[in-house]
Amino acid sequence: MKTIKIEKKDWEQGLEKLKESYRLFGPMPDKDDFEFKELNAGETPVLGNGNTRLSVKSVIYPQSQTMFTYTLDESKPDHHIMKQVELKGEKPRAVVGVRPCDAASFKLVRRNFDSPEYKDPFWVEPYEETTLVGYACDEPLTTCFCTSVGCGPYNEEGLDLLLVKEGDDFFARILTKKGEDLAVAAGWSADADFDFESRKTAAEEKITAQISTDGLKEKKTTDLFEADFWDQIGFSCLNCGTCTYSCPTCWCFDIQDEVKGTEGKRIRNWDSCMYTLFTLEGSGHNPRPNKVQRVRQRFMHKLKYYVDKYDAGVQCVGCGRCIQLCPVNIDIREVCEIMKNYTPAPQEA
Known part of the structure; x- marks a missing residue:
């Protein structure tokens, strides 16, 4: 695994060179x-300002x-x-400044778009043509809990x-052939x-928030589904969808x-399980008509259904965005703890 040094003068020059052969993306100011x-x-x-408001998933999956x-x-x-739009542009894409937690999220998301049974070209092709340049997280926020979910501030996956x-200056660890090709194109x-290891250890020690997901898989799904704590968790929820839009997974x-006139297009837009119309059927029936049911769906999907289906941990990378941005302070760490410790009342004989 090769390490290179990029001096300040070479950094900006290299980025300009990359724009000749890549569509280059990175964190930029947007209002506040x-x-x-x-x-x-x-x-x-602009690097070093913590997590962006939305994750990098929008570059791959607009x-x-x-x-x-x-x-x-x-x-x-x-x-x-129907004519499929051209997916490949004239230039491949590269994203500079990706937080390790955001990069790790693609592995979780890929299971939905790229499986042995089905491959979604609208996600797979953009992902495979994109080079992800990570930026290590030396100053994690108090809402970060990435080390609890198999990730970390220096995670390379x-x-x-x-x-x-x-x-x-920058030091860069080249991890893949795509990373090596980008460094060559930049002249680095x-x-x-x-x-790297000492910096990694120091960064991980700054993460104070921890959760334990042990035991979630052993919980009976119907017990959690029917638990009485969902009313309390969902009481303050506004069903605004902020958690789902900001979540990288x-x-x-x-x-x-x-359609305008005779010309039409078929588009797909991000949706949210927090919205009333999300599960509305053509018959008019809605299996999740109440907000509490929608809140339950979100957390059961992240912390139970995904665990049961893939046996590969929870569907979360611990970026903490949903905690930071929730207007009513619902905290996934607290919900995880409640689910993990829940024991149904014994049935009367």
Whole structure:
């Protein structure tokens, strides 16, 4: 595993070189926060400001994405035929400044879009053509609990290259062939030694929030589903969807057609299990008409259904966004603890 040093003067020059062969994205100011945006000429990503408001998933999986186009004009030979949009652009994408927890989320999400039975090209192809340049997290927030869920501030899983800032310079650990190709394209090649492990240990020691997911798999699903604590958890919930939109491992979407005149397109948009219409059926029946049922669905999916289906941990990377952004202070760490410790009352004889 090769480590290189990127001096300050080479950093900005390298980014400009990359824009010749990549569509480059990174954290940029957006009102009172930071969001991942495509970098224009002369722009450099703003690193070191904690997690962005939304995760990097929007680069791979946009909030609104056109899948097919069609025409209803019967004078045209291809009328009423769906045409898939071109997925590959002229340039591959690279994202600079990805937090390790965001990169790890793609492994969890991929199980939904890329399985032995089905591959979703609208997710798989953009993901596979994107290079993820991570930025190690030396100052985790009080809401971060990534080390409790198999991740960490220096986690390398899902990344192609991992950056660490030292003074005005960067040290980078090249993790994959895509990461090596990006470094070459940027002109970053100075071999170096850097003690990643000491920095990793120091960063992990700063994480004070912990949860334990042990025992969730052994819990009986129907016991948790029918538990009486959901009313208390969901009492203050507004069903605003902030938790699901900010979560890097939420993947639900809705598909709609939009037509103007005779020209139409089929698009998919992020959706949320917090919304009333999410499970509304064509018959008018809604199996989750109440907000408490929708709150239960979110946490059961993250902390129980995913665990039961894949036996690969919870569907969470511990980024803490939902804790930070929830307007009524619902905390997934507390919910996990309640679920883990729940014991149903004994049945009367």
